[in-house]
Amino acid sequence: MKIKETHIVPAITKQIRLQEYGVSIFASLPTKSSLKKALKKEIILLDGKPAKTSDWIIEGQEITLLEAENTVKKIFSLPLEVIFEDEVLAVVHKPAGIPTSGNYFKTIHNALPFNLKKSQMADALPAPLPVHRLDNPTSGLLLIAKSKLAQVTLNRLFQERKIQKTYHALVVGKVETDFHINTPIAEKEAETAIKVIAHYLIKGSHFSLIKAFPKTGRTHQIRIHLSEYGHAIVGDKLYGKTSEIIKNRGLFLTATGLEFQYPITKERLKLEQKLPKKYRTISNLEENT
Numbered sequence: 289m290k291i292k293e294t295h296i297v298p299a300i301t302k303q304i305r306l307q308e309y310g311v312s313i314f315a316s317l318p319t320k321s322s323l324k325k326a327l328k329k330e331i332i333l334l335d336g337k338p339a340k341t342s343d344w345i346i347e348g349q350e351i352t353l354l355e356a357e358n359t360v361k362k363i364f365s366l367p368l369e370v371i372f373e374d375e376v377l378a379v380v381h382k383p384a385g386i387p388t389s390g391n392y393f394k395t396i397h398n399a400l401p402f403n404l405k406k407s408q409m410a411d412a413l414p415a416p417l418p419v420h421r422l423d424n425p426t427s428g429l430l431l432i433a434k435s436k437l438a439q440v441t442l443n444r445l446f447q448e449r450k451i452q453k454t455y456h457a458l459v460v461g462k463v464e465t466d467f468h469i470n471t472p473i474a475e476k477e478a479e480t481a482i483k484v485i486a487h488y489l490i491k492g493s494h495f496s497l498i499k500a501f502p503k504t505g506r507t508h509q510i511r512i513h514l515s516e517y518g519h520a521i522v523g524d525k526l527y528g529k530t531s532e533i534i535k536n537r538g539l540f541l542t543a544t545g546l547e548f549q550y551p552i553t554k555e556r557l558k559l560e561q562k563l564p565k566k567y568r569t570i571s572n573l574e575e576n577t
Contacts, residue, residue, distance in 0.1 A: 289331065289352040289355050289356075290317065290354065290355040290414065291353070291354060291355070291436075291529070291553065292314075292353045292354060292355045292365055292417075293314045293315065293316065293351055293352070293353040293417070293439065293443070294350060294351070294352050294353070294377055294439070294440055294443065295314065295348075295350070295351040295352075295353075295443060295447075296348070296349070296350055296351075296443075296444065297309075297314045297330045297345055297346065297348060297349045297351065298347065298447045298448070299347050299527070300345065300346075300347055301427050301477075302475075303344060304344070304345050304430075304474065305341065305342055305343065305344055305345065306327075306332075306334065306339055306341055306342070306343045306344075306345055307320075307323070307324075307327075307339070307341035307342070310327075310332070310339075310351065311323055312321070312421070312507060313351065313563075314353045315374060315382045315388065315389050315397070315417060315418045315419060315420065315421060316353070316389050316390075316397065317353065318387075318388070318390050318419070318421060318449070319390065319391070320471060321391070322390065322391050322508065324341065325391075326353065326356075327339060327340065327341055327519050329356060329367075330345070331353060331354040331356055331498065332351065332353055332354070333349055333350075333351070333352040333354065334349060334350075334352070335349055335350055336352075339351070344372060348403045350371065354374075354413065356566075359372040360571055362374040362393055362398055363398060363401045363402050364393060364394055364395065364398035364402065365394075365399070365400070365402050366386070366394070366399040366401075366402065366403075367402075367403065367551065368380045368381060368383075368396070368399055368402075368403045368530070370403055370404065371429060371559055371561060372508070372557075372559055373404060373405070373453070373563070374434075375407045375408055375409050375412075375434065375435065376392050376407070376409065376433075376434055376437065376438045376550075376551060376552060377405050377431065377432060377433055377435070377442070377551070378416060378432040378434060379398075379429055379430065379431055379432065379546060379559050380396070380400070380404075380425055380429075380430050380432060380551055381427070381428065381429065381430070381561065382396050382422050382426075382427055382428060382429075382430040382538060382543075383427055383429040384424075384425050384426065384538050385424065385425065385538070386399075386424070388418050388421040388422055388424075388430065389418055389421065389473055390499040394516050396418060396430060397417070397418055398416065400416035400417075400418075400432060401415050401416065404416045404432070406532065407434040407435050408474060409435040409437075411435045411436035411437055412434065412435055412436075413433060413434060413435060413436060413439060416432045416433070416434050417432065417433050417434075417439060418430055418432055419431050419432065419433050419438075419443055419446065420505070421437060422543055423511070423539075424509060425500040425523075425524075425538060425539035425541070426539060426543065427541075427542045427543070427564065428455070428543025428544055428561065429543045429544065429545065429546050429559060429561055430488075431451075431544070431546060431548075433515070435517045435551075437551050437552070438551050441551040442514060442551065445549065446451055446505065449503060449504070450549065451546065451547070451548040452501070452543050452547040452548070452562075453501070453502055453543060453546060454500075454501060454543070454545030454547075455498060455499065455500040455501075455502070455510055455541060455543050455544060455545075456485070456498070456499055456500075456541075456542050456544050456548075456563055456567065457497075457498055457500055457510065457514065457521045457522075457541045457542075458495055458496070458497055458498075458499065458521065458522045458524065458534075458540035458567065458570060459495065459496050459498055459514055459517065459519040459520065459521050459540075460483050460493075460494075460495060460499075460520050460521075460522060460528065461494050461495070461496065461518065461519045461576040462480070462494035462495075462496055463487075463496040463519055464484070465484065465485050466481075466482060466483045466484055467481075467482050467517075467528070468480070468481050468482070468518070469482070469513040469514075469517055471512075471513060473507070473508075473512055474506065475505075476504075476506060477504055478483075478504050478506045478512075478513070479502070479503040480500055480501065480502050480504075480509060480510055480513045480514075481497040481500070481501040481503065482498050482499070482500055482501075482514075482517075483498060483500075483501070484496060484497075485497040485498055485499055486499055486571075487576060488570060488571065488573070489574055490534070490570075490573045490574045491533050491573075493531075493533055493576050495518065495522065498519075498569070499503075500502045500514070507527070508527070509530075509542045510541060511524055511526070512527055515527035515528055516577075521538075521539060521540055522527055522534050522540040523537060523539040524539055525536050525539075525544075533573075534570070534573075537566050538566075540566070540567065542561075542563065542564060542567070543559070544560060544561050544562075544563065545558075545559065545560045546558070546559045547559070
């Protein structure tokens with residue numbers, strides 16, 4: 289079977305079994321259920337041998353996800369905005385409301401062959417593959433591998449925290465100054481830097497436009513951190529509450545920047561996207577304070 293994804297275990301601070309550690313390390317296995325199914329099919333290898341849920345994970349191990357046999361790739365015909373594309377990798381804009389990947393048909397993963405050209409590299413992947421995820425309600429820049437070199441290199445850069453991600457968010461309340469949040473999430477290290485961009489006073493309530501720079505990549509990290517700090521993201525039904533002033537516009541969290549080392553030339557590649565229209569019209573509701 290062909291190798292689909294590879295993960296090298298970085299330094300870890302406590303003992304953990306594969307059934308816990310393996311959730312979300314592969315873009316195509318974002319849930320416990322999908323992980324268990326893959327383990328049952330014996331398409332996950334631990335240092336080259338079929339893995340079990342009870343296996344203990346240690347630093348330096350190689351966890352490999354194989355392509356399942358007789359898998360027919362279904363293509364989701366969803367047009368996407370392609371920000372960057374060459375033979376090695378691509379960056380697309382993920383719209384809000386569509387999952388990145390998972391055991392569904394309508395995912396960004398399944399829409400990639402509809403939007404991207406097949407790589408002509410000798411190590412081309414069978415289909416383009418997201419190398420990270422954005423939450424379902426989050427929009428913005430999504431990094432895609434088209435070759436095996438890109439997949440392995442970008443996965444390593446994410447593990448080494450050498451890919452810089454920038455998000456914009458509209459939050460409830462007036463954020464006075466820039467700050468860092470270092471609160472652990474699910475007992476794992478989590479760090480987010482926040483920079484204040486603008487303040488708004490709308491119908492007597494304060495809102496702030498901020499930039500968020502996650503240093504780690506925990507699930508829902510930015511949403512959890514901002515909520516815990518007292519400035520929940522507008523439209524976050526899970527960690528905040530819907531605004532009675534800014535209604536029915538979804539979650540105001542968008543991935544707007546990516547900066548990383550290009551796998552072949554080693555040059556820095558910096559990609560940015562302007563804010564969606566719903567952010568740009570906020571200032572029309574009332575003048576900035």
